[in-house]
Amino acid sequence: AQSVTQLDSHVSVSEGTPVLLRCNYSSSYSPSLFWYVQHPNKGLQLLLKYTSAATLVKGINGFEAEFKKSETSFHLTKPSAHMSDAAEYFCVVRDILTGGGNKLTFGTGTQLKVEL
Amino acid sequence: DTGVSQDPRHKITKRGQNVTFRCDPISEHNRLYWYRQTLGQGPEFLTYFQNEAQLEKSRLLSDRFSAERPKGSFSTLEIQRTEQGDSAMYLCASSPQDTVYEQYFGPGTRLTVT
Numbered sequence: 001a002q003s004v005t006q007l008d009s010h011v012s013v014s015e016g017t018p019v020l021l022r023c024n025y026s027s028s029y030s031p032s033l034f035w036y037v038q039h040p041n042k043g044l045q046l047l048l049k050y051t052s053a054a055t056l057v058k059g060i061n062g063f064e065a066e067f068k069k070s071e072t073s074f075h076l077t078k079p080s081a082h083m084s085d086a087a088e089y090f091c092v093v094r095d096i097l098t099g100g101g102n103k104l105t106f107g108t109g110t111q112l113k114v115e116l
Numbered sequence: 117d118t119g120v121s122q123d124p125r126h127k128i129t130k131r132g133q134n135v136t137f138r139c140d141p142i143s144e145h146n147r148l149y150w151y152r153q154t155l156g157q158g159p160e161f162l163t164y165f166q167n168e169a170q171l172e173k174s175r176l177l178s179d180r181f182s183a184e185r186p187k188g189s190f191s192t193l194e195i196q197r198t199e200q201g202d203s204a205m206y207l208c209a210s211s212p213q214d215t216v217y218e219q220y221f222g223p224g225t226r227l228t229v230t
Binding site for chain 2: 032
């Protein structure tokens with residue numbers, strides 16, 4: 001079974017400084033990986049996805065992630081944090097279901113705090 | 117707002133009672149998913165529908181849980197004889213068949229079993 005491990009449960013940064021949220025994956029084949037964000041009282045939103053095309057993936061709100069097979073990692077980065085980035089971030093891997101549906105397996109989440 | 121909607125947003129019930137949640141997916145999305153999220157954890161897959169057919173069920177979905185999607189549109193998730201361990205956020209997501217990857221999530225129903 002595929003899985004993801006988020007290495008930090010909490011990350012705190014100052015506004016305007018870089019963000020790094022770490023994720024390692026375990027998969028016996030080339031995985032499809034995602035980052036989702038969850039703001040309080042809002043639904044989960046897709047930030048970006050890797051599906052075996054370019055290894056550097058750009059997402060919404062200035063986030064990007066790099067797929068590194070040699071390190072089995074898919075870390076999420078942003079050059080400059082904004083207060084509105086404060087939220088919970090989930091690294092996710094996909095399994096294909098009967099009929100072509102997609103089972104998403106989530107990591108345990110990283111709570112990002114952005115301070116002034 | 118044409119996103120995924122869930123009702124109710126919050127439910128408090130006593131142990132042993134039955135509860136039912138509703139999910140309305142984005143119109144014309146033929147795939148619908150249910151997930152459960154407990155405090156401090158990521159969501160966990162429960163079940164999946166393609167149109168009205170329930171194609172996959174997680175082993176997390178005990179026989180006290182039942183999900184339906186009778187006309188391939190909205191879905192209901194019922195929990196019978198609730199237990200305190202059922203307290204969680206229940207999330208619904210939908211996707212169109214031609215979008216391979218992205219799932220659109222609703223705001224969730226938070227269940228508290230006392």
